[in-house]
Amino acid sequence: MSSLAINDKAAPTRKVYRSMKHDRVWALRWSYVFLTIFAIFFLTPPIYMFVTSLKSSAEIGAQTNPWVVYHPTLVNYIELLTSSQYLGFFRNSALVSVFTVTITMLIAIPAAFALARMRFWGSGVLATGIFLTYLVPDTLLFLPLFKMFAVVQQWTGITLLNHWWVLLILYPTLTVPFATWIMIGYFASIPKELDEAAIIDGASWLQTLTRIFIPVALPGIIAAMIFSFTVSWAQFLYPLAFTTSADQLVLPVGITTTLIKGDVFNWGQIMTGALLGAAPPLIIYAFLMDYYISGLTAGATKG
Amino acid sequence: MADIAVGAQERGIVRSHATSRSSLHKWAKRKSTVAFFMALPLILLIGILVVYPAFYSMHLATLNKSMTKFVGFGNFQYLFKRDTFWMVVEQSCIFAITAVIFKALIGFIGAHFVHNVPANKQRRWRGMLLIPWVIPPAMGTLAWLWLFDPSYSAFNWILTHIGLSAVPWTGDAYWARFSVILVNVWAGSPFFLIMYLAALKSVPEQLYEAAAIDGASWWQRIWYVTLPMMRNIIAITALYSLIVTFANFDIVRILTAGGPVDKTHIFATYSFRVGIESADIPLGASVSLFMLPILAIAATFILRDIMNRGNEA
Numbered sequence: 001m002s003s004l005a006i007n008d009k010a011a012p013t014r015k016v017y018r019s020m021k022h023d024r025v026w027a028l029r030w031s032y033v034f035l036t037i038f039a040i041f042f043l044t045p046p047i048y049m050f051v052t053s054l055k056s057s058a059e060i061g062a063q064t065n066p067w068v069v070y071h072p073t074l075v076n077y078i079e080l081l082t083s084s085q086y087l088g089f090f091r092n093s094a095l096v097s098v099f100t101v102t103i104t105m106l107i108a109i110p111a112a113f114a115l116a117r118m119r120f121w122g123s124g125v126l127a128t129g130i131f132l133t134y135l136v137p138d139t140l141l142f143l144p145l146f147k148m149f150a151v152v153q154q155w156t157g158i159t160l161l162n163h164w165w166v167l168l169i170l171y172p173t174l175t176v177p178f179a180t181w182i183m184i185g186y187f188a189s190i191p192k193e194l195d196e197a198a199i200i201d202g203a204s205w206l207q208t209l210t211r212i213f214i215p216v217a218l219p220g221i222i223a224a225m226i227f228s229f230t231v232s233w234a235q236f237l238y239p240l241a242f243t244t245s246a247d248q249l250v251l252p253v254g255i256t257t258t259l260i261k262g263d264v265f266n267w268g269q270i271m272t273g274a275l276l277g278a279a280p281p282l283i284i285y286a287f288l289m290d291y292y293i294s295g296l297t298a299g300a301t302k303g
Numbered sequence: 304m305a306d307i308a309v310g311a312q313e314r315g316i317v318r319s320h321a322t323s324r325s326s327l328h329k330w331a332k333r334k335s336t337v338a339f340f341m342a343l344p345l346i347l348l349i350g351i352l353v354v355y356p357a358f359y360s361m362h363l364a365t366l367n368k369s370m371t372k373f374v375g376f377g378n379f380q381y382l383f384k385r386d387t388f389w390m391v392v393e394q395s396c397i398f399a400i401t402a403v404i405f406k407a408l409i410g411f412i413g414a415h416f417v418h419n420v421p422a423n424k425q426r427r428w429r430g431m432l433l434i435p436w437v438i439p440p441a442m443g444t445l446a447w448l449w450l451f452d453p454s455y456s457a458f459n460w461i462l463t464h465i466g467l468s469a470v471p472w473t474g475d476a477y478w479a480r481f482s483v484i485l486v487n488v489w490a491g492s493p494f495f496l497i498m499y500l501a502a503l504k505s506v507p508e509q510l511y512e513a514a515a516i517d518g519a520s521w522w523q524r525i526w527y528v529t530l531p532m533m534r535n536i537i538a539i540t541a542l543y544s545l546i547v548t549f550a551n552f553d554i555v556r557i558l559t560a561g562g563p564v565d566k567t568h569i570f571a572t573y574s575f576r577v578g579i580e581s582a583d584i585p586l587g588a589s590v591s592l593f594m595l596p597i598l599a600i601a602a603t604f605i606l607r608d609i610m611n612r613g614n615e616a
Contacts, residue, residue: 027521031419035428038413042435042489045446048457052449066457111345118338126342128606133353135543135602137550139571140595143578143588144356144363147370173352180345205337234439236553237571241579252441256557267449274442285437289430292437297501 046278053077053272060267076272086273088247089254092164093233093277096250100171100232101225104179107172108224112183113209117195127184134177142241145170149242164248170238175228182227182295186220187213223295226288230281251277364589368582378589387565388573392593394480395569399549399597402487406548407541409488410495415525417496418503429500436493440553447486448473448558476566479559483567486554491547495540502536503529539608542601549597570594 052060054072064070080086114120115127149160160166190213198208214221239253246258255273259266285292367374382388417428435443450457451472459469473479506529514524530537552571555561561568561576568576570593578587 027419028421031416034412035416035420035432038409038416039428039431042432042493045443045450045489046434046438048450049442049446060455063455066455066460107344107348110341114338114341118334118341120335120338120342123338123342126346129349130345131609132602132606133349135546135598135605136353136357137546137571137594137598139550139552139574140360140591140598141353141356143574143584143591144360145352146579147363147584148356148359169352172348176345176348177353205334205341230437230439234441236439236441236556237575240556241575252439252553256441256445265452267452267455270445271449274445278438278442281437281439282434285433286430289426289433293429293433293497293501297498 046275049271049275049278052267053275055268057266057268076268077276080269080272080276085246085258086254089249089251090276092249092254093251094280096164096167096171097229097232099165099168100175101228103168103172104175104228105221105225107176108179108183109214109221110209112180112187113213115180116184116187118205130177130180130184133173134181138174138235138237141173142237146241161242162244162248164243164250166242167232167235167238167250170242171232171235174235175231179224179228182224183217183220186217190216219291219294222288223291226284226292227295229284233281360588360592363585364592366585368585370585374585378586381586382589387568388590390565391568391570391573391590394567395549397480398484398487398551398555398567398569399545402484402491402548403541403544405484405488406492406495406544407537409492410499410540411537413492413496414499414503417500429497432496433493435490436497438490440490441557443490444486444554444557447482447489451482451558473559474563476563479563479567483555483558486558487548487551490554491544494544498536498540499533502533506532535608539605542605546598546601550594 048067051067051069053076054069054074056071056073056075059069059071115123115130146161149166152158153160160169194216195208195212198212199205203211234252235250236252239250243249243253246254249257251273255270255277259270259273363370364378365373365375367377413432417425417432420428449455453471453474456469456472458472463469471478472482510528510532511524514528519527549569550571551569552575555567555569555572556575559567561572565573570590574587574590576587577590578584581587
């Protein structure tokens with residue numbers, strides 16, 4: 001409606017109108033030109049990963065045009081997918097990520113519900129504190145945690161280093177604060193009448209949470225789950241510091257440490273391994289892009 | 304629906320008036336007790352695995368290498384005398400500030416172009432441009448490492464074919480500094496792009512139409528309409544990214560591991576080198592503590608913004 005009114009005012013003569021349209025067309029063309037340049041910059045590494053993954057070591061060593069595959073082969077894929085070591089990395093990564101997502105949800109959903117709806121002494125401070133802990137980086141905590149785990153090992157005899165499941169203690173520190181934070185936002189946006197009605201009808205708090213909040217806030221929960229999965233799948237510092245034996249490594253560390261043997265880099269295999277390792281988050285992203293983006297923007301825009 | 308809810312609420316109040324005051328009090332108390340127990344796992348997790356280690360780190364920084372003796376500020380005095388440490392401070396600042404500026408610029412420009420494109424094509428472009436953010440940083444950096452390979456670099460192949468000389472991407476100290484920033488910008492700018500695109504969409508179209516009628520050029524439209532409307536989100540995103548970039552580990556670790564001759568070390572990689580690889584945990588903790596001031600400043604500003612927005616709402 002407003003645009004109609006503007007056309008009336010802004011185009012008293014046809015000439016002005018046409019020049020505005022002309023501008024628009026050129027703005028659009030320039031947009032496409034620059035977007036293409038950006039797309040080339042952003043997509044070159046993954047595409048080059050794929051190109052290299054189709055080459056044999058002989059072709060990589062032959063120093064032909066690196067951007068073209070002359071003799072495509074699946075030998076790298078076959079070797080990796082039949083290598084028990086690589087499949088071991090994949091299994092460790094999958095187990096760690098799935099369990100981390102589960103633990104994160106079990107901790108974050110009740111906590112977010114309590115903080116968004118049921119005030120208790122110090123809950124306001126706690127909500128702010130959660131956001132602050134989200135800003136504390138892993139690079140600040142890995143050394144004290146490493147020492148703490150070593151001390152616990154000394155006292156109790158439980159080996160807390162060099163096991164993949166040790167990461168299940170560490171990863172929630174990265175995922176829970178953010179997951180709780182965005183879920184407080186989602187829960188707070190649910191109209192109060194909804195849960196008040198349920199409470200009046202005799203529902204317990206737990207029933208209110210499971211019957212009303214979780215179904216209504218499902219998009220937020222999915223976004224938080226995707227976030228937790230991506231973070232645990234990509235985490236590099238903790239597994240590098242806390243795990244060392246080849247059978248306990250997760251993908252990012254496994255690829256960077258074991259596929260590089262001495263100074264020999266088998267680049268075809270490294271690129272294949274990296275591409276397959278990047279596949280799960282990419283596949284999730286391809287199907288659930290909107291949840292992914294809502295989770296991403298929720299962190300700073302909502303709150 | 305709202306009427307029913309209000310009715311129910313009134314009935315609830317009437318009923319609670321009927322019961323004695325003390326049981327109402329008890330009920331409120333029980334609600335907060337339940338809430339506390341629901342939040343307890345979170346409190347324990349944050350307390351034991353985030354807050355305690357943060358303070359423990361400060362304690363560790365005051366011990367000697369074998370962690371048997373209190374040395375006060377001995378570790379810091381030792382660091383201040385080392386050229387390598389000052390180089391790490393310098394490089395961390397250069398790395399974080401340059402990378403954040405370029406990420407913000409590319410994100411801002413990119414968001415504008417995506418916003419210009421017809422709405423039905425925006426999804427596709429947005430999906431494509433966000434891919435670097437989805438790829439785990441360790442994997443993406445491996446691809447760059449291969450693109451930068453000293454003898455097989457695919458970039459150098461192009462450069463030599465168009466008549467330029469090959470570039471020592473990770474071999475020369477200054478090129479290596481450039482390379483780590485380039486990879487960080489690649490991995491981080493999609494985040495800015497998405498945030499800015501979301502912010503752009505929230506700017507009312509009427510403002511641009513009004514500006515166009517007043518004869519504003521596209522530059523004036525950006526300067527007087529877009530930037531003021533997006534000021535908050537630009538600041539928040541940049542501060543958040545400053546924290547993450549300052550604390551970055553994966554990219555530098557994989558691309559250069561701090562080399563050549565420690566020129567690309569930043570706080571995180573240097574503290575890993577010292578703390579884990581040289582097994583001097585106290586010294587490593589001392590190095591990582593230097594991230595705290597930047598973190599505290601950025602966090603304060605972010606928090607202030609969130610509080611302000613909370614008051615408006």
